[in-house]
Amino acid sequence: MVLRDYFNVLRKNWLIIIVSTLLLLGGAAAWTFTRTPQYEATTQLFVSVRSGDSSAGELTQGSAYAQQAVASYMEIADSAIVLDTVREELDLTESRRELAKRISADSPQGTVLINIRATDPDPQQAALISDTTSAVLAEVITDQLEGVSSESPARVQIDIVQPADVPDAPITPRVWLNLVLGLVGGLALGITIALFRNILDTKVRTPEDVTTLTDLPVIGRIGRNPESSSDPLVAFTDPMSPLSEPYRALRTNLRYMMVDGSLNRVVITSATSGDGKSTIAANLAIVMADAGARTLLIDGDLRKPNVAQLFGIEGGVGLSDLLIGSVTQEEVIQQWGPRDVYLLPAGRIPPNPSELLSSEAMKQLLTEVFAAYDYVIIDAPPALSVTDPAILSRLTAGALVVVSAGRTRKGDLTEALGSIARINGHVLGIIMNRIPKIGTGTYYGSVSE
Template identity: 35%
Template sequence: MAPPRSLSIEHLRFLIGRNWWILAMAGAVLGCVGLAYSLLQTPMYLSTATLYVTSGSEPNTSSAYQGSLASQQRVASYAELIASDVILRDALDRSGLQMNADEARGALSTSSNPETVLLSISAKDRDPAVAAVLANSVADSMTAYVEQLEQPSESSEPLAKVTVVSPAIASQAPVAPRTTRNTLLAIVFGLGLGGLIATARERFDTRIRSGDEVQRSVASPVLAEIPTEGALDSRPVIDFAVGSSRAAEGYRRLRTNLAFVSVDQPPRCILVTSPGPGEGKTTTSLNLAAALAEDGNRVVLVDADLRRPSIARCLGLTGAVGLTNYLRGDGVISDFVQNGPVENLDVLVAGALPPNPAELLGSERAREGIEALRTGYEFVVVDTPPVLPVADAAILAQYVDGVLVVARATRTRSQDLSTAFDSLITANSTPLGVVLNDVSAHDSRYVYYSYEQSGAKPRTAGSASCDHRTNHEAKSSEHV
């Protein structure tokens, strides 16, 4: 069954809103091309002489009717005759114009109405006076030549004659180029071309932009859409106690929705990952932990990204000792936990980088450490490497209650998100849902519900923060 028309219109409006710049650019570029083409053309002027064709007849009704039919039949023949060499040479001789017969033939055109006996001769030239002279000269030549052609003998009257009823005059306005029409047609063509480009872009661009596209890619709920509100370069964790930005509301919604994923047994030990680098998992881990702590829960944030850790640097904590020290047996896991930047939030940083992170994370000691943290805290949030490049997240997923997958709007591709989910499910983990990061504020459902204090600058963890140090570092490591 076809979708309701209103849905189709809404979808069309959405596509136009997303790709309006393509339509505008294509229309503007081709419009400028059409305008430039028209301005570069030489103006051409058109002059037209009108001839009346009559046939000789007796003065009675029947003969007059027959004469009228004969005149109409002759009009078509005379229109062909105008382009003949004999007419053109005579017209050029009469006018004195400096052009040959081929040039004159190219400048001339004829038109007639089959139901009338009128024949129009038009001449086009860059000089309006030349156009008028050529049209009138051809009309005069036709008049003389038809009289000679249609006269059976010197003593008889011509069987037909041509009379000039409207001589050509020099036109004041050019007929070409039609600048306005050409420009408008070029713009319309550009908009059509832009529409084709936009359609192809939508067809072949698999980057996710909305929660609906997420749910078409994977059978998992979108727990939150985090809108873009500016970079948190100076403070990587949202201050939930000061105002309430759109991003803060997004993380609070994530906190709330996690409690409803499994009502009987809400997840308390949560692993956060993403399909690939640069999609927002670290910032999501930081701010989810902060949001949980804001609600009065004792929370520990674990940096289990033993390949490119960033939490210690983001929070300004000591990064020399941490999870890797525990995993190699240097002490109990609580010995390496540090106080975080938010009340009720503790942090276990990654520590020194090991040569074998996957083996360490898959060890029995790693499982025991996670269990120990689960016992000591109400919530454990574990930040891990992305799923697709390495197996670390899939290995750790067996020790937690569920996995939160972070996707980045306009960056994460639907096939990558689907493959990441398949990998996690194959590892017997429990995907909790998706957080769509860096959503445009215009597309975000939180745009109407911003409770920022007067003068407070909106910040987000959805677009930048500590994970976006430079473009080079963002490409070389997995951060927001």
């Protein structure tokens, strides 16, 4: 995937990205503003060794001893011998274990300093606990742990060099940090979901998806018509509607492809049933006739014919009957409406559709109608299930394959194109159908004449 492909993935999944971002940002905000602020105060101690000899060697030994002792003294800071005294002096009701969770000790590397830190929802109480713990720790070490006797002082001396200041800002929760993490995490989650959806998505949703599967051009982009079931012939019932404009754009694109007159006969098919190929064929025939062209629409789907039902005409006799010689063209081809739209319904469903469509009678029929009409459009069955579209594409200029956005599977489209190519059929291009509407009166990707 190139950068443009990633951008298209993010654009298609913008709602998921926004929702995940807002959810994590809201969660971070809710967690942050429901936490009790905690303040931290720090008291600093200095550890030294008393020595009667001020020689360099004695001072060096004393400093080394003090650095070694600091590590042990830090471990004592939250011990029972210290915290029980702190609880008693400050009249704290919490247990020693709970108090130990709020007290910590550390030492800058290579120094004889000890930092005693205490946290509390009350900033003044945090400073008081820190100072008291430091004083008790110093007393315990010098009087009990390092004291030689009551008459002689302890070898170690511990002094408070920096009493705790009352903190003016809490250390937790960190409001802006949490909100930024929620925002970034939400965006990352949304983008990850979008990319995984794209990897796992097997359906063709946009014209860009088509270009990743085939080099064939997308020559038509038809918007989704929510009333297609009740009003399929929108190019006739409402020719000025934005829903009709993409059919005229398709007509224009086909005309550019037909500059030498060789492409005035096309087959319209799809990968699977239900992609809207018959509706597109019907509306294309109408807009072709609107432009003054004598247009014939043949229902070449001899398995599940649909043209007669779309136009509301009698379809009991038609193409299948014509091919076996039981009727003539004049008896079965019907003019429809005030325009030059002519319809050849499928007729009775035969037991051998493929054989009829590849027969000499079919070739002769097409030769005659190609000469009699400006445009001939054949509505063929889905290419994935039968070979009829491939057969018909060889008898015409080629096939237009309809792809239903969000419905046609990528694998089905690839297999359908391959099935046509395997018997030397020809595909002219792709028509994207049912593209979701964006904005007012326009459709994604639609073009005007």
